[in-house]
Amino acid sequence: xxxxxxxxxxxxxxxxxxxxxxxxxxxxxxxxxxxxxxxxxxxxxxxxxxxxxxxxxxxxxxxxxxxxxxxxxxxxxxxxxxxxxxxxxxxxxxxxxxxxxxxxxxxxxxxxxxxxxxx
Numbered sequence: 153x154x155x156x157x158x159x160x161x162x163x164x165x166x167x168x169x170x171x172x173x174x175x176x177x178x179x180x181x182x183x184x185x186x187x188x189x190x191x192x193x194x195x196x197x198x199x200x201x202x203x204x205x206x207x208x209x210x211x212x213x214x215x216x217x218x219x220x221x222x223x224x225x226x227x228x229x230x231x232x233x234x235x236x237x238x239x240x241x242x243x244x245x246x247x248x249x250x251x252x253x254x255x256x257x258x259x260x261x262x263x264x265x266x267x268x269x270x271x
């Protein structure tokens with residue numbers, strides 16, 4: 153979990169991240185959800201659930217299954233009915249709208265009461 157002070161500082165500049173992909177495009181989870189985008193975690197950054205921070209990768213440069221992705225943190229999906237937030241990472245200089253993020257993450261976020269915060 154990132155303290156509020158650090159969270160505020162992150163909104164002032166884009167945070168570059170290296171994401172390890174553990175659910176690449178096409179991955180099918182235990183509930184039958186098939187991932188249309190790459191999904192992974194940031195090693196060493198612990199989220200509210202005590203596990204490493206989860207990340208959705210949404211980028212024109214990430215349209216095939218990946219192992220690693222380096223990009224910029226551009227949004228946080230704040231789940232009101234869960235213990236953790238999800239981060240959204242894209243390629244440098246690529247802009248995403250709330251609508252685009254919502255559409256790309258709906259395959260999982262439809263099960264949660266969440267809001268998207270653009271950084």
